Amino acid sequence: MQNLSTVIENDDIRTSKVTAAKTAFLYTIPMMAGFIFLGIAYGVYMRSCGFSPIYPILMAVTIFAGSIEFVTVGLLLSNFNPIYALFLTIMVNGRHVFYGISMLDKYRGTGKKKWFLIAGMIDESFSVNYMADVPAGIDKGWFMFFVTIYNYIYWVVSTAVGALFGSLLTFNMEGLDFVMTALFLVIFISQWQNESSHESSLLGLGISLLSLTMFGEKYFLLPAMAGIWVILTFRRKQLERKVRTQ
């Protein structure tokens, strides 16, 4: 009897995993399109700079963060400067710190999967895992795991295709990268419709835009983050009340 119930339980876990895998796949379709474009573009770009295919492929596998990978190409082409490499990476990827703070609770209790969820926490995985309204009966931990691993596979495979076969492409993909902008717009709107106060959303837009005009596209992220953090900290009393009385 006990054996049977364990079998059923195992079976439940397996079907739940399969549903999580399927649901996660549906959610990541836009990212697949975006990464096919960006990954191929990245692979082709590194080849055009004179690197062998192994470079973009290994960088996609180990760095796994789109924008800094493009930036690293520039680093590899200039004089050796490890301090500048460190500074630039923190500058471009500092936003991950905010993702971590936002995911402290959501990644809790996910067991060993947590290691991979954190190591692979890119913009797209963070946004979908934070926003997705996972239907009841689907294991949230496995859902988030599959979202993260699909994105990883899309990125690495697309980069490899671009690096190895980029020159054979004839289909005009120009503009397909807009799929990522569309994704983040949709996520922003979904959050907008779910929140009781729009103060933080507007703050994020406003401060970032201000910082972009002041510091330029290369350096605006960290000042924007600092501004958002400082203002949210000073507005804590008011905002906590607004969010509570929803």
Next chain:
Amino acid sequence: MTTAQQVITIGIVVLATQFTRWIAFFTFPANKPTPKYIKYLGNVLPSAIFGMLVIYCYKNVDLFSNSHGIPQLLAGAVVVSLQFWKKNMFLSIGVGTVLYMILVQFVF
């Protein structure tokens, strides 16, 4: 740059990227209660981050170039309106992206 220097450079980028992803989880481990202030930040930050990511996507748009950023802004407006109206993520993203591709390939 020698191969060794290239490996070191890539290694620094890898480690620094991982550092930015892990630091919050190391500082506030799951087995200890998270400070209220950090919980508050975790609640209000995402909205601001999504706003920041939208601006990040538009950072390369040059309002004074040939197309004046019209394709990006027009397709973006279509995505936002569709999302408000139909609330269907795939429809909004699909229509917006196809429109943008048509605009940059054939119109501008």
